[in-house]
Amino acid sequence: MAKIPENTDELTDFILSDVLYGVDLDPVDSERLLSYMRERHEHLFGPHSTYFVLGSYEPPFKYRLDEALDVLNRRHDAYAYLLATQPDLDVSADVPALKVKFFLHALYAESIPLILEHDTGGAVAEFGRVERPTLLERTYLFPRSREERYDDESVLTTRDAIRARAIELAYHAAEFDAELAALADHARDHELDVSTQDLESYVETELGGRTPSYSGVITDSLVHLESLDRCFSWTTTDELEEQLSTVP
Template structure:
């Protein structure tokens, strides 16, 4: 199915054919699935513009999900939500209940912002699932530090921090990053901004959960390129950048 199901029965058919790919449900399992969809009816089919926010639930990365929720919920008649707080469907262990839950909450979202900061965790599974034809055109990817926005000047501490984050993602190892940070600090000092290597390194590690030199795998960057070509990829460095980038989500 490449179009959004229009009613609960079409949704059940979508789950059975597109998600479970031929796994049969017994009558009680089918009833449980229908009951779950009916309970979530107001949420799934409500009058709000809905935003299904994806990303890592680890700290400090979850803080960026919370920022996105706050930013999107500030819009008029908007409802942004995460998957984890939503009720779980009452399905037997033999079924991939989390996968079913994901798609039931994704297929009716008006937009799906996916915030990426590293290579591990559930965000990668979400990245793969969002590639489904019924979701792809509504998914917007926000990879941190994927592209540089450096314009050749660092005229504030915020700009130094932003450039430091970008260098961390782009460095070829810790030694290369240390050299790049030293050069950045010299540029900052030339502009009258006082910052030490220790302070900048501590900021980067705090922001990136102890990862001084993060990176994206080749598989992940290949998928990001797809969204980039679709005009649905927006790189960011600082939280203020992320707020600005989220304005690209309709």
């Protein structure tokens, strides 16, 4: 289906053909699906702008989702939310309730910001789902450190810039330990009291001990979304807040 379902019959057809791929809904499940839509009517179809925010719920990555919610909810008549905060869909055990719930919300959100910091977990599954034509035109992807903004030594004159570069190295450096040590030396050369251990601790806190990366499959999709002006790299939380302004 190339467009958003406009009525309950179209919605049921979409769920059956484009989400469940032939798994039938029995009459009870169909009624529960419609009941869910009725209960969420004001949320899904209200006068406010809805932002369905996607990304990893693991700490510390969840903190960036919370920051995105805060930024978007400051807008006039805006409602930004996570899937986890919405009521569960009560259907039979053989129906993938979480998947159906995801599409019910994604179909009617006005914008879908997806914050991506690594290539494992639920955020990657969500990334695959929002690439569908029905959703792609409303999706805005925010991958962390897709671009290297702090690789010019001339900008590495503040503690914040040094920390941002440390994050970039975690994503891009072939010899991370050596390059992090060199970064600490550069900081001290500029009379900044920053040690290698300080930077290691900062990266550990920001990335939860994970070695971040984007697989070739993810990178290929990032190139696609960049060509559609739907992909906006960020490194620091302040940059993420600025980049969220691209979401209408």
